Amino acid sequence: MTTAYDTPVVLDRREGPYGEVVLRRHGELLQIIANGCFLMDTSDGRSERLLIDAAYAALDGRPQPDVLIGGLGVGFSLAHAAADPRWGRITVVEREPAIVEWxxxxPLSALSASALADPRTDILKTDLVAFVNETCxxxxxxxxxxxNGPDWTVTDSNETLYSSxxxxxxVRVLRPGGVLxxxxxxxxxxxxxxxWNAGFQQVRTEEIPVARGVPDVVHLAVRPG
Structure with a gap:
C-alpha cells in the first residue's frame, strides 16, 4: 500500500529559461526534476564528492587551485569543495535561477548555507556552455x-559541450596542467x-560503486602543461 511518505510531494515548480524545473520531497529526500527528467537527489553525494576529490588529486598538490563547478544541483559538490581549505576560488555556474533560490x-539551504557564505564562493547565474565558450x-x-552524462544530456544544447x-x-579556460x-x-x-582527440592527456574513468546497476563514473582528463 502506498503511503503519504512514499508519494513525492512537489515543493516548488517553475518555468525557467530552459523549461520546467521542479523541487520535490520524497520521504526524507529532496529531488530536482528538469523537463520531466530526474536530475539528482540528496540520497548520497558520493559521486559528487568524488568529482571534486578526483580533480584535486589530479592537480598533484598545486597550491590553492581555482575550481569551476558546472551545475549547482543539490549542492553536494559545492559543499564538499568549500569544506576543503586547500581549494582557492570556487566558482559555480548554474543556469536555473530557481535552483539558486532554493x-x-x-529547502536546499540546509546543505549549502555555509558554502554559500564562504568568501571563496561565487555563484554565476548563466548557462555553462555559453560561459565556457565566452569567458576570459x-x-x-x-x-x-x-x-546525466555526455551521452544523456538534459537539453540538446548541452551536447556541444562534449564535442570536439x-x-x-x-582546454582554453583550463590553465596548463589543469584538470577536467x-x-x-x-x-x-x-x-x-x-x-584524447581534443588534446587532453591522462584520460581515465573512475567508477563510483552502487548497490546495483551500472556504476556512476567520473571522466578525468588533464590539459598538457
Missing part, C-alpha cells in the same frame, strides 16, 4: 555535472576518445 532561501577567466579545475569544439573551449572532471551516470568510451 539554495539561498529554500581561467581555472585549475573544471568539475562538470550538468547532465566544446572540449576545445574547456565530468560526472556521468554511465561510462562513455566514445567520450574518452573525444577527450
Amino acid at each position: 539554495h539561498r532561501s529554500g 577567466a581561467t581555472f585549475d579545475a573544471l568539475c562538470l555535472d550538468i547532465d 569544439a566544446g572540449l576545445a573551449s574547456c 572532471a565530468v560526472w556521468s551516470a554511465q561510462p562513455s568510451p566514445e567520450f574518452e576518445r573525444t577527450l
Whole structure:
C-alpha cells in the first residue's frame, strides 16, 4: 500500500529559461526534476564528492587551485569543495535561477548555507556552455555535472559541450596542467576518445560503486602543461 511518505510531494515548480524545473520531497529526500527528467537527489553525494576529490588529486598538490563547478544541483559538490581549505576560488555556474533560490532561501539551504557564505564562493547565474565558450577567466579545475552524462544530456544544447569544439573551449579556460572532471551516470568510451582527440592527456574513468546497476563514473582528463 502506498503511503503519504512514499508519494513525492512537489515543493516548488517553475518555468525557467530552459523549461520546467521542479523541487520535490520524497520521504526524507529532496529531488530536482528538469523537463520531466530526474536530475539528482540528496540520497548520497558520493559521486559528487568524488568529482571534486578526483580533480584535486589530479592537480598533484598545486597550491590553492581555482575550481569551476558546472551545475549547482543539490549542492553536494559545492559543499564538499568549500569544506576543503586547500581549494582557492570556487566558482559555480548554474543556469536555473530557481535552483539558486532554493539554495539561498529554500529547502536546499540546509546543505549549502555555509558554502554559500564562504568568501571563496561565487555563484554565476548563466548557462555553462555559453560561459565556457565566452569567458576570459581561467581555472585549475573544471568539475562538470550538468547532465546525466555526455551521452544523456538534459537539453540538446548541452551536447556541444562534449564535442570536439566544446572540449576545445574547456582546454582554453583550463590553465596548463589543469584538470577536467565530468560526472556521468554511465561510462562513455566514445567520450574518452573525444577527450584524447581534443588534446587532453591522462584520460581515465573512475567508477563510483552502487548497490546495483551500472556504476556512476567520473571522466578525468588533464590539459598538457
